[in-house]
Amino acid sequence: MRIRTILLLHLTFCLPLFCAPLWADGPVPNADLPDDPGQALPQAPVGHPPHTDREETWRALPKDFLHDQKEIWLFPVQLAHGRYLLPTLAIAGGTTGLIYADPHVMPYFRSHATNLDDLNDVFDSYTATGEVVAIPAALLAAGYMRHDRYMVSTSLLAADAYADSAIVDLALKAITRRERPSDIPTGTPFTGTFFNGNKSPFKGSSFPSGHAAGAFSVATVIATRYRNHKWVPWTVYSFATVVSLSRITTLAHFPSDVFLGAAIGYTTARFQTLRPR
Secondary structure, eight states: OHHHHHHHHHHHHTGGGGSSOOOOSSOOOOOOOOSSTTSOOOOOOTTSOOTTSOOOOTTTHHHHHHHHHHHHHTHHHHHHTTOSHHHHHHHHHHHHHHHHHHHHHHHHHHHTGGGGHHHHHHTOHHHHHHHHHHHHHHHHHHHHHHTOHHHHHHHHHHHHHHHHHHHHHHHHHHHHOOOOGGGSOTTSOSOSOSOOTTOBTTBBOOSSOHHHHHHHHHHHHHHHHTTTSTHHHHHHHHHHHHHHHHHHHTTSSOHHHHHHHHHHHHHHIIIIITSOO
């Protein structure tokens, strides 16, 4: 048990922060160049921010995804050189605090689960996934119908961010193999939930929350790309928050699962997927 506790703390303080902020060390040249070198640089459509963000195309998407994954998984090298220690410690410290708070918080949600049946039906596992995926899908369709290149690029970046965060999420699930709150029998304390050998990262493992990671990765891309419309960040981040909290009220995840999942989604999208090339 002592060895497992030490391993858990190590994972909490180090592995989550493959997704910690990966700020560039200096100015990065504008990567928004046309595919054809002789083609003039496109102007941002009216109402969109200037072309200072990373842009995405179908052709570049697979290569960009692999590049993102390389940068994410090499982040511990940056950490070893003393970079980004503050955000790393902030996320790891918050996750650790919530892990110790989880057994004290979850009995409340278990005893009040029936009070939230109607809300939970709207955000069950498959429905919540569909709602998150529908956002970039709708942007893609609207972008093609409006001939809006910026909107199409935004939808592809949102899909890229979703995939970036999902890989990190599945890797951590495979290592931690945590039981879900719904797996804990009634009357049994919510303790000793990590390192359950029967848990699969694809079905059952709880830590961190894939729904929170996905919702916040998509929300961060859209909020950043449409930041000049003040209602957009409020709307998409509120949606991501509701989806994430629903994972607790449905007893699918612990608060620490959701916190770390949201951190993975935000940091991978904001500081890796959206970083200009």
